Amino acid sequence: MKPLTSAMSKMKTMIVATGLIATSISFGASAELGYPEKEELKFGFIKLTDMAPIAVAYENGYFEDEGLYVTIEAQANWKVLLDGVIDGRLDGAHMLAGQPIAATIGYGTKAEIITPFSMDLNGNAITVSNEIWEQMKPNIPKMADGRPVHPIKADALKPVVEKYIDAGKPFNMGMVFPVSTHNYELRYWLAAGGIHPGFYAPHKGDTSGKIDAQALLSVTPPPQMPSTLEAGTIYGYCVGEPWNQQAVFKGIGVPVVTDYEIWKDNPEKVFGITKEFSEKYPNTTIRLTRALIRAAMWLDENNNANRPAAVKILSQSNYVGADYEVIANSMTGTFEYEKGDKRAVPDFNVFFRYNATYPYYSDAIWYLTQMRRWGQISEQKSDAWYADVAKKVYRPDIYMAAVKSLIADKLVPASEFSSLKGEDGYRSPQTHFIDNIVYDGTKPNEYIDKFDIGLKAKDKL
Incomplete structure (x- = not known):
C-alpha cells in the first residue's frame, strides 16, 4: 500500500449527512468531512476505455488520499x-447509465441503486462488417477527396436491410445490454433512418425487443463484438471503445458513426452503488466521489495532455488489455472510421469538460424516455413520475458535497465548477441530435411524441 498523503492526515472529524446537502452549488463554508466508515473497497468494471476514472483514481493515489x-x-x-453490487460482493462499479435506472423501476433485477458521479460523455460508435459497408457506400455522399461525408445516417443502411428482408434473411446487429446506452443509441440511429429496431413487451412476457423489428438486436459482451462480427453472426454493432477501433485494426469492419454524431456530448457510464451503501457509509461515498472527480479532471486537463499516460494505464491486462495503439486511436483526440481515414474528434471521450461528471436529472430522464419509446416501460407515465425516478437514482447532492469539500481542502479550484452555480439538475434543451429533434428533460411525454418510429406516450402494445 502507498503511504497516506498529507491531505489524508488533515482529515476532519465531523460526519456529513449526505441527505442534508443542498443540490444547488454555493462555494461558501461547508460541513467538515469525516473519516471513511469503510476503508477497504472492491469496485467492478467492464473492459472499456470509459472505466478510466476508476483506474486513474487508483494509479494516481486519489483513492488512498481519501x-x-x-x-x-x-x-x-x-x-x-x-x-x-446488489449482493455486496462489489461495493460499487462502472455501470451502464441505464442500469441503476432500470433496477430502480424494476425492469430486470429490482434494486435501489444510485449514482453520485457520471463517468463520461460520448465514447461509443456503430460498426458494420466490410460486406455491409460495401453495400452502404453507394448511398453515401462523398467529399472532394473521395472520403465519405459524416455523419453517416442510417438512411444509407435502409436499402441494405430491405434487401435482406426481401431475401428472407434476418438482419442481425449487436449491442451490449438491453438497458445500455448502446442499445438506445443504435435504436435511435436506425429509427432516424427509417429502420424499425423493434419493441419490448414485458407485460406480455416478451423481453426480446424484436416485435415488429426490421433490424434484430441482440446482446453481445463488448470484448466479443469484433469476433462475433468476424464470424458473421451479426452484421454490425454498437459498443464502446476500444472495440470499434479493434475492428479497423483487424480489417474486419468499419465504424460508420460515433455517438458524438448521434447525440453530441451524450452521457455514457455512471459509477453505481446501492442506496443502502450511501446511507450506511456517507463519508466513504463522498470520499470515493472526490477521488473520481480528481481522476476525471486529470484525464481532461491541459487539453487532454495526460491521455497518452492514461492509455498506457488502460492497455495493462488488468484494465482494458487492448494494444496501446488501438486504445490511443480514440482516447487521444482522433477516430479512425476506415483504415487510413483517421479524423480529428477531440471530444470522442470526455471525462470532465462540459460538466461531464455531474449527475443530471435530465440525463436519467432521457434514458427513461427511450425505455418508454421501445416498450420497456409498458404504460404511459406522468412527467412528474419521470422526475421522481431521476431524483431517486441521480444524486447531485452527494456530488456537490464532494465538490465543496474538495474546494475547502484546496485540492481543486472553485473556478473548475463555476458553471454549476445554481444548477437545478436539468440541462438546457439539447439540439444536437442526428435527427434534429430537440430534447427537453422537463417535458418527457412531449419529447416521446416527437418520434415517427416508436411508441407514443399514450400507446400500449
Whole structure:
C-alpha cells in the first residue's frame, strides 16, 4: 500500500449527512468531512476505455488520499457486475447509465441503486462488417477527396436491410445490454433512418425487443463484438471503445458513426452503488466521489495532455488489455472510421469538460424516455413520475458535497465548477441530435411524441 498523503492526515472529524446537502452549488463554508466508515473497497468494471476514472483514481493515489484501499476487478458482463453490487460482493462499479435506472423501476433485477458521479460523455460508435459497408457506400455522399461525408445516417443502411428482408434473411446487429446506452443509441440511429429496431413487451412476457423489428438486436459482451462480427453472426454493432477501433485494426469492419454524431456530448457510464451503501457509509461515498472527480479532471486537463499516460494505464491486462495503439486511436483526440481515414474528434471521450461528471436529472430522464419509446416501460407515465425516478437514482447532492469539500481542502479550484452555480439538475434543451429533434428533460411525454418510429406516450402494445 502507498503511504497516506498529507491531505489524508488533515482529515476532519465531523460526519456529513449526505441527505442534508443542498443540490444547488454555493462555494461558501461547508460541513467538515469525516473519516471513511469503510476503508477497504472492491469496485467492478467492464473492459472499456470509459472505466478510466476508476483506474486513474487508483494509479494516481486519489483513492488512498481519501483513506480508501481499493481493489479493482474486471467483470464478465454487465449482469454479473450489477448482481455483484446488489449482493455486496462489489461495493460499487462502472455501470451502464441505464442500469441503476432500470433496477430502480424494476425492469430486470429490482434494486435501489444510485449514482453520485457520471463517468463520461460520448465514447461509443456503430460498426458494420466490410460486406455491409460495401453495400452502404453507394448511398453515401462523398467529399472532394473521395472520403465519405459524416455523419453517416442510417438512411444509407435502409436499402441494405430491405434487401435482406426481401431475401428472407434476418438482419442481425449487436449491442451490449438491453438497458445500455448502446442499445438506445443504435435504436435511435436506425429509427432516424427509417429502420424499425423493434419493441419490448414485458407485460406480455416478451423481453426480446424484436416485435415488429426490421433490424434484430441482440446482446453481445463488448470484448466479443469484433469476433462475433468476424464470424458473421451479426452484421454490425454498437459498443464502446476500444472495440470499434479493434475492428479497423483487424480489417474486419468499419465504424460508420460515433455517438458524438448521434447525440453530441451524450452521457455514457455512471459509477453505481446501492442506496443502502450511501446511507450506511456517507463519508466513504463522498470520499470515493472526490477521488473520481480528481481522476476525471486529470484525464481532461491541459487539453487532454495526460491521455497518452492514461492509455498506457488502460492497455495493462488488468484494465482494458487492448494494444496501446488501438486504445490511443480514440482516447487521444482522433477516430479512425476506415483504415487510413483517421479524423480529428477531440471530444470522442470526455471525462470532465462540459460538466461531464455531474449527475443530471435530465440525463436519467432521457434514458427513461427511450425505455418508454421501445416498450420497456409498458404504460404511459406522468412527467412528474419521470422526475421522481431521476431524483431517486441521480444524486447531485452527494456530488456537490464532494465538490465543496474538495474546494475547502484546496485540492481543486472553485473556478473548475463555476458553471454549476445554481444548477437545478436539468440541462438546457439539447439540439444536437442526428435527427434534429430537440430534447427537453422537463417535458418527457412531449419529447416521446416527437418520434415517427416508436411508441407514443399514450400507446400500449
